Amino acid sequence: MPSTGFWRGVLMPVFKLFSPGLLPRSLNSFFRSSRSAAPLCCIHLVLRKQEVHQTGSDGRGRGERSCLCEWSWELATEKDILAQVTMASVCKCAILHTGQNMPLLGLGTWKSAPGQVKDAVLYALSVGYRHIDCAAIYSNEAEIGEAFSESISPEKGIKREEVFVTSKLWNTKHHPEDVEPSLRKTLKDLQLDYLDLYLMHWPHAFQRGDVFFPKSPEGVLLYDFVDYKDTWRAMEQLVEKGLVKAIGLSNFNSRQIDDIISIATVKPAVLQVESHPYLVQSELLAHCQKRGLVMTAYSPLGSSDRAWKHPEEPTLLQDPDVQALATQYDKSPAQILLRWQVQRGVVTVPKSITPARILENLQVFDFSLTEEQMKQMCSLNKKWRYIVPMITVQGKSVPRDAGHPYYPFNDPY
Structure with missing residues (x-):
């Protein structure tokens, strides 16, 4: 059974990575509540966001680019969540x-x-x-x-x-x-x-x-x-x-x-x-x-x-x-x-x-x-x-x- 600490210590920081605007208010409240210790959670983010720090041959930054794909909800266990939440999708890159x-x-x-x-x-x-x-x-x-x-x-x-x-x-x-x-x-x-x-x-x-x-x-x-x-x-x-x-x-x-x-x-x-x-x-x-x-x-x-x-x-x-x-x-x-x-x-x-x-x-x-x-x-x-x-x-x-x-x-x- 996932613990309250798991939700607060692992999942909330993970989802915050995507940006506050992508996390529904209801889910924010859910994570902060003791009820978030439920045995199953309906979370499966299918999220691809790539922000790229671009540097030209002159060394000057060209800004960042990003793309966002769909996200969906399914039944998932704690183990599934750890395996499926892909934090690489929000890690910026140098070119x-x-x-x-x-x-x-x-x-x-x-x-x-x-x-x-x-x-x-x-x-x-x-x-x-x-x-x-x-x-x-x-x-x-x-x-x-x-x-x-x-x-x-x-x-x-x-x-x-x-x-x-x-x-x-x-x-x-x-x-x-x-x-x-x-x-x-x-x-x-x-x-x-x-x-x-x-x-x-x-x-x-x-x-x-x-x-x-x-x-x-x-x-x-x-x-x-x-x-x-x-x-x-x-x-x-x-x-x-x-x-x-x-x-x-x-x-x-x-x-x-x-x-x-x-x-x-x-x-x-x-x-x-x-x-x-x-x-x-x-x-x-x-x-x-x-x-x-x-x-x-x-x-x-x-x-x-x-x-x-x-x-x-x-x-x-x-x-x-x-x-x-x-x-x-x-x-x-x-x-x-x-x-x-x-x-x-x-x-x-x-x-x-x-x-x-x-x-x-x-x-x-x-x-x-x-x-x-x-x-x-x-x-x-x-x-x-x-x-x-x-x-x-x-x-x-x-x-x-x-x-x-x-x-x-x-x-x-």
Whole structure:
């Protein structure tokens, strides 16, 4: 029997996503009433609303487009409702220069351990996520592939072309001859025929091989110095072969982006970087927009579950301004942070393995921050990076890769 908490905690937020005008007053009252704990509910929304954030080659927004189809009512159990309410239908999309629609909100899978990530992806797809962000270095693509195999097919209600899947080329595979085999390994693990987007994870390379972090006998990380432009040329071949629909960059600075564009026959479509109100990345975002790239934000909530978290670092989710806005809008701090990103046209991929949080993270399209509140969020900028690999040298903590000539964070942006 569905509980009152189910109606109030799950269904009401879901239906609010569609917009207040689509929810009859009688149904609003029904959900708020204790009578909503009825054993059956006559709810089956057949609703397709797609709002697309369009960006031209000049980086200027072209507005949004949407369409709405029919909705109907049938007897449904609680399980049926969770399976049938498609929240993906209200998730806005960025349009890549390739013409692809990239959902502005996706599920991140970094730090999602094997044994947990499959259930997280299965649940995310069931409640409407249509964007999954992966990487070889996360060491969980095979389990994500199991979730895809169990969820994605016309018979199971989700078509392959409806799900935007991203993965990334790791640093040990920058040699041009290693690029395609690395992608094919990812495709095999994910049980897919193609990727929607393939990113070069970092501009700098590690020593070639199958060990993710190759080290000397003394424990020193071993680097390579493959030119990332040569790696890019090999990635372009993946597009020509139909193995990926778009290629892009991750953790590149503005100068390195321009290096790639200067030699590219296939233009980068996306730049994925760390971004949140403590690291706004406004200059880098403007740079991307001028060059027709969409920006994706990883660690949008501050990555507080990192193993190397320092007790004295600022905690984004506890910021007083963020918490005040959360109270004002009756949202969580995480939802405020995610809303800020998607409202400025930045794709964001928060990670979670907890069903309630996975669902909550998607519920950011039923409200808007004011222009002043958007500026307020930007004013929190501290240029604080949470994701910088560090090592201890002579008793001091220093960036691990800062000595590499392609290290991206030595430049202003």
